[in-house]
Amino acid sequence: MRTRRAVTDRLFWGFCFLAFALIAAPSVSMLISVAHQAAPAVGWSLFSQTTKGIGIQNAILGTLLLLLGVLIVAGTIGVAAGVYLAEFASGRSEKVLRFFSEVLAGMPSIVIGYIGYITLVVQFHWGYSLLAAVIALSVLVMPYIVKTTEVALRQVPSVLREGAAGLGMPRYSTLGRILVPTALPAITSGLIVALAISTGELAPLLFTAGFSDHNPRLQLFHQQVPYLTNVIFTDLALPGKRPHATSAAAALVSLVILIVLIVAGRIVAGRARRNTARMSL
Amino acid sequence: MSEQTTSAVTESQARRPEVTTVGPPVPAEMENPVFVVENLDFYYGSHQALRGVNMKIGRNEITALIGPSGCGKTTFLRCLNRLNDLIAGTRVRGRIDFAGKPIYDPSLAAIELRRRIGMVFQKPNPFPKSIYDNIAIAPKVNGMKVNMDDLVEECLTRAALWDEVKGKLKASAFSLSGGQQQRLCIARAIAVKPEVILMDEPASALDPLATIRIEDLMSELKKDYTIVVVTHNMQQAARVSDRTAFFNVDDSQGVRTGVLVEMGTTHQIFTSPTDQRTDDYITGRFG
Numbered sequence: 034m035r036t037r038r039a040v041t042d043r044l045f046w047g048f049c050f051l052a053f054a055l056i057a058a059p060s061v062s063m064l065i066s067v068a069h070q071a072a073p074a075v076g077w078s079l080f081s082q083t084t085k086g087i088g089i090q091n092a093i094l095g096t097l098l099l100l101l102g103v104l105i106v107a108g109t110i111g112v113a114a115g116v117y118l119a120e121f122a123s124g125r126s127e128k129v130l131r132f133f134s135e136v137l138a139g140m141p142s143i144v145i146g147y148i149g150y151i152t153l154v155v156q157f158h159w160g161y162s163l164l165a166a167v168i169a170l171s172v173l174v175m176p177y178i179v180k181t182t183e184v185a186l187r188q189v190p191s192v193l194r195e196g197a198a199g200l201g202m203p204r205y206s207t208l209g210r211i212l213v214p215t216a217l218p219a220i221t222s223g224l225i226v227a228l229a230i231s232t233g234e235l236a237p238l239l240f241t242a243g244f245s246d247h248n249p250r251l252q253l254f255h256q257q258v259p260y261l262t263n264v265i266f267t268d269l270a271l272p273g274k275r276p277h278a279t280s281a282a283a284a285l286v287s288l289v290i291l292i293v294l295i296v297a298g299r300i301v302a303g304r305a306r307r308n309t310a311r312m313s314l
Numbered sequence: 315m316s317e318q319t320t321s322a323v324t325e326s327q328a329r330r331p332e333v334t335t336v337g338p339p340v341p342a343e344m345e346n347p348v349f350v351v352e353n354l355d356f357y358y359g360s361h362q363a364l365r366g367v368n369m370k371i372g373r374n375e376i377t378a379l380i381g382p383s384g385c386g387k388t389t390f391l392r393c394l395n396r397l398n399d400l401i402a403g404t405r406v407r408g409r410i411d412f413a414g415k416p417i418y419d420p421s422l423a424a425i426e427l428r429r430r431i432g433m434v435f436q437k438p439n440p441f442p443k444s445i446y447d448n449i450a451i452a453p454k455v456n457g458m459k460v461n462m463d464d465l466v467e468e469c470l471t472r473a474a475l476w477d478e479v480k481g482k483l484k485a486s487a488f489s490l491s492g493g494q495q496q497r498l499c500i501a502r503a504i505a506v507k508p509e510v511i512l513m514d515e516p517a518s519a520l521d522p523l524a525t526i527r528i529e530d531l532m533s534e535l536k537k538d539y540t541i542v543v544v545t546h547n548m549q550q551a552a553r554v555s556d557r558t559a560f561f562n563v564d565d566s567q568g569v570r571t572g573v574l575v576e577m578g579t580t581h582q583i584f585t586s587p588t589d590q591r592t593d594d595y596i597t598g599r600f601g
């Protein structure tokens with residue numbers, strides 16, 4: 034009897050380990066192989082030179098600039114829409130907003146890039162530009178921000194709402210001073226995941242950002258923006274060892290940015306959980 | 315036969331909680347009620363939770379609402395500050411006057427009403443903020459022109475919590491014990507200078523000692539505030555309240571609906587209730 038239980042126990046843990054290994058192994062092997070291939074290109078020059086030389090400084094700066102743009106555009110609009118859905122929307126306006134958010138969420142990223150190209154780049158005459166790229170990326174990650182914001186607000190215990198209402202606090206102050214601060218860690222971790230997604234995207238940028246061997250400038254229109262995924266993509270297609278190593282190095286830097294964002298998200302989300310756990314409501 | 319009846323009465327008499335309310339006894343007739351409730355019906359969607367409630371609530375008195383679970387005590391309490399407005403699909407019929415004005419008048423803002431009528435909930439629900447901010451936030455939002463530090467100290471003192479927290483006002487409210495959190499919620503409620511405080515089983519989550527502290531606090535606050543308190547604890551009603559209202563579930567019309575069976579001075583309700591159901595409830599024969 035006891036041995037059978039021990040065997041089942043072993044089997045169970047063995048199975049869990051296998052599942053874990055199946056997930057972990059590809060990630061780790063990918064990281065190792067990327068690092069291995071990038072090794073020849075990794076050095077001070079990678080960060081001090083642009084793609085005109087043998088570095089990717091311009092692409093790193095461009096990606097960070099795009100992330101900042103996404104944080105501003107998608108962050109503001111997405112959080113506002115999420116707050117609206119959670120707190121104010123009702124009836125038709127809610128249905129309409131939810132419908133569009135779902136349509137956007139299901140839209141293939143290449144289509145977003147393409148639409149961005151024909152409207153922003155061509156029709157508006159913005160050319161390949163920072164703003165066009167930021168908007169395309171923002172459209173891609175916005176539904177995610179809307180959803181996490183809405184869920185975060187809905188998860189604030191209703192007794193806090195009632196407590197504030199019972200003190201005669203108006204709805205907007207309840208929202209601004211109690212609900213949003215309580216939900217903020219969860220909203221922030223949603224924003225961070227949105228940035229992580231943006232880091233790895235190529236399709237929406239292909240048609241909107243263009244590329245440049247120079248460092249990006251803070252200019253919204255008519256100024257092409259270099260970015261990491263483009264380097265990964267184009268350098269891999271070039272002949273020779275050097276471009277392949279540069280491509281791998283760009284991938285490695287993207288992965289590092291990704292890991293930093295994910296870890297930051299974890300920390301913030303953990304703090305959120307601790308906050309609500311202590312509430313014991 | 316007659317012997318049996320006598321012994322039954324003495325037996326039930328023995329199990330009646332003793333009324334020990336602090337302060338002079340209140341007159342049977344109320345002169346100047348704060349709330350006048352007339353023919354109140356309340357619905358959650360199609361479910362009627364209250365039917366035909368008539369009640370007057372006296373100024374600077376403690377009114378206890380008692381009755382079995384599900385009879386609508388919480389629902390009634392939350393009608394008094396229109397907190398049920400927050401629940402979608404609820405409906406009110408009848409009339410509630412507060413300080414002479416109908417509160418369900420569309421021209422009256424619920425927000426203004428709730429400033430004048432504070433609420434303490436069954437489970438302590440401090441905001442996830444510091445002890446200080448829990449008290450200061452509503453006065454700030456409401457634009458009260460006061461010295462905030464003084465106000466915080468005053469409210470915490472009145473809520474008998476100052477000595478325990480004066481050294482750690484910036485600490486999170488969650489670092490307090492359940493009983494301390496509940497007193498913080500009482501302090502928070504009095505910070506906006508209400509005229510009435512509604513309390514929904516404020517001590518149900520607390521140990522006996524913390525319960526006694528809350529009860530003492532209620533007797534103390536009665537000087538300045540009108541208090542309406544829901545309680546499951548018959549002893550508590552007898553200890554602190556001036557008047558008692560007994561609610562019950564009525565299914566004589568085919569559906570289970572809350573009704574007010576009777577209301578009177580706590581002394582009268584606990585010594586000579588006029589309705590058999592009240593007698594049964596307070597002597598513990600059901601409920």
Ligand SMILES: Nc1ncnc2c1ncn2[C@@H]1O[C@H](COP(=O)(O)OP(=O)(O)OP(=O)(O)O)[C@@H](O)[C@H]1O
Nearest residue numbers: 358361363382383384385386387388389390401572
């Ligand atoms: N939010 C709600 N939606 C629908 N029905 C509700 C809601 N709240 C309460 N009810 C119903 O209304 C009736 C009265 O509930 P209420 O909470 O007022 O009773 P109570 O006397 O406070 O009970 P307890 O002593 O258990 O707290 C119950 O039948 C309950 O199921």
Ligand SMILES: [Mg+2]
Nearest residue numbers: 387388389544
């Ligand atoms: Mg209740």
